Amino acid sequence: MRLYYDDSYLSAFKSRVIDQRADARGVWVELEDTAFYPESGGQPSDRGTLSGVPVEDVQADEAGRVWHLVTRPLAGEVDGGIDFRRRQDHMEQHAGQHIASGAFLEVAGRDTISFHMGQEVSTFDIAGRTPPTEEELRLAEARANEIIRENRPITVRWAQADELDALGLRKPPQVAPPYRIVEVDAFDRSACGGTHPRQTAEVGLVKLYPAEAVHDGFRIRFYAGQRARLDYVRRAAELDRIAARAGVAVLETAATVELRLAEIDRLRNLATRQRRQLLDQEADRLAGGAGSVFLAFPDRGPDDLRELAARLATRGVPLTVLTGTKDELGAIVLQRPAGDGPHLGEALKALTAALGGRGGGSAVQAQGALPLPAAPLLEEALKRLGTL
Ligand SMILES: [Zn+2]
The missing domain is CATH 3.30.980.10 (Threonyl-trna Synthetase; Chain A, domain 2)
Incomplete structure (x- = not known):
């Protein structure tokens, strides 16, 4: 008999083992009466003990018999105890x-x-x-x-x-x-x-x-x-933490976060515009020399180098090689204007084959990350790309 049917609060009961079986998960016992709830109807099974032995799962079979998975075999009279906090x-x-x-x-x-x-x-x-x-x-x-x-x-x-x-x-x-x-x-x-x-x-x-x-x-x-x-x-x-950090009352946090996010968007857009203007000015200055541009920037990352290189190509710089830093590696960007010329993606592949790292790209633009700091990386690159 399922004792929990009539009393969900029953957490201690006496019963008797009437059958036992074993499978890959262990030993299962059936009791004459049980207060243990078997998993069903979306509700997980109970936990607890039978005479001190932990019950690790409870399942009903197709015939409606309730089986208790126990950590060691049991026989005869048992004292059942339900983990009532879980119940x-x-x-x-x-x-x-x-x-x-x-x-x-x-x-x-x-x-x-x-x-x-x-x-x-x-x-x-x-x-x-x-x-x-x-x-x-x-x-x-x-x-x-x-x-x-x-x-x-x-x-x-x-x-x-x-x-x-x-x-x-x-x-x-x-x-x-x-x-x-x-x-x-x-x-x-x-x-x-x-x-x-x-x-x-x-x-x-x-x-x-x-x-x-x-x-x-x-x-x-x-x-x-x-x-x-x-x-x-x-x-x-x-x-409370957010409100304290923002210095506002709890019920003002949503409005405050809205305002701050809008402010961040505005500042981010402003920063992007100014960064592009600076890159434009830098490209104007570097392209003024009419020749190719080979420079090492230990403090700059690949995205920044790529944007600068692209601007140099549009200003007619015949070949640009820029190096910088990406995580623990050196970053390199190769760029030239569209039209006839060497295949820079292939050239960079040859470079990574010789020095390690990875990289590649199209005929006119290539980038990679190699295991050398920016300055020696530029030196090595120019030495090996000298035939371009
Ligand atoms: Zn219900």
């Missing part, structure tokens, strides 16, 4: 989901089509082709928390097949009768085999987060009970 968390999530799903149906007319309880965050999927609006989420969350605050009884009863129509279930049964019906008083009635608290206030709090599209609907992430309180504490701490 209570599952009760909070499960009842929280019933209430949130009922609220979603009430405020938005959207059915819940599936439920998954995760170790960190739980989800339920709602039907429909359009995502729930912010307003629907807000209303559903508010309604769910109202039901929690009203501390309505959550009751369990059993029903036969001919009673189903009269019951008006939000979620019809997916098992054979008799059906276990879980009711949040005058609010939500579902067929469910899971564990729930006796009163809605025990759920404490429900928090819903915006949905993401899934195969046949939208997935809503939610926290209930202690998880929702911890989520609140973590988010509040994070927000």
Whole structure:
């Protein structure tokens, strides 16, 4: 018999091993009665001990028999102990989901089509082709928390097949009768085999987060009970840090961040424009000599070198070789104007074949990273490219 069906709070019980089997995961025992919840209906299995021996998983087989994975074989009478902190968390999530799903149906007319309880965050999927609006989420969350605050009884009863129509279930049964019906008083009635608290206030709090599209609907992430309180504490701490750093009140952080991001965009655009102007001026100066340009810039990276080299080519510099630094390596850029001339990509490949590193490019532009500092890299490059 499944003792949790009638009492979700039962955390210590006595029973007797009636069967045992083994598979690749270890030894599984079946008990005459058990308070352990086997994984099902989106709810993970319980943990705990049988006469001090840890229970690492609980699964029901197709015949409905409940098997406990134990770390060593057991026989005869056993004392069962449920990890009640874990159970209570599952009760909070499960009842929280019933209430949130009922609220979603009430405020938005959207059915819940599936439920998954995760170790960190739980989800339920709602039907429909359009995502729930912010307003629907807000209303559903508010309604769910109202039901929690009203501390309505959550009751369990059993029903036969001919009673189903009269019951008006939000979620019809997916098992054979008799059906276990879980009711949040005058609010939500579902067929469910899971564990729930006796009163809605025990759920404490429900928090819903915006949905993401899934195969046949939208997935809503939610926290209930202690998880929702911890989520609140973590988010509040994070927000406090941001507000303190920005020197504003917590409820002004969003507006402040908006302003600062706009300011960053403006400054970034300004910096880009000024950087381009400086590169233009530098290119004008370097191209004035009419010959090729060979320079080492230990402080400059490949992007900067590439932009300068391109400007030199448009100003008619016949060949540009620039070196700089990229991470631990030397950076090199080769550039010439379009038209007839040596294939610079091939030339750079020959250079990397001789010196190591990597690089390549087109006939007119090539870049690479080689294991030499900027100045010796330029020297080596010019020596080997001398035949160009
Ligand atoms: Zn349930």
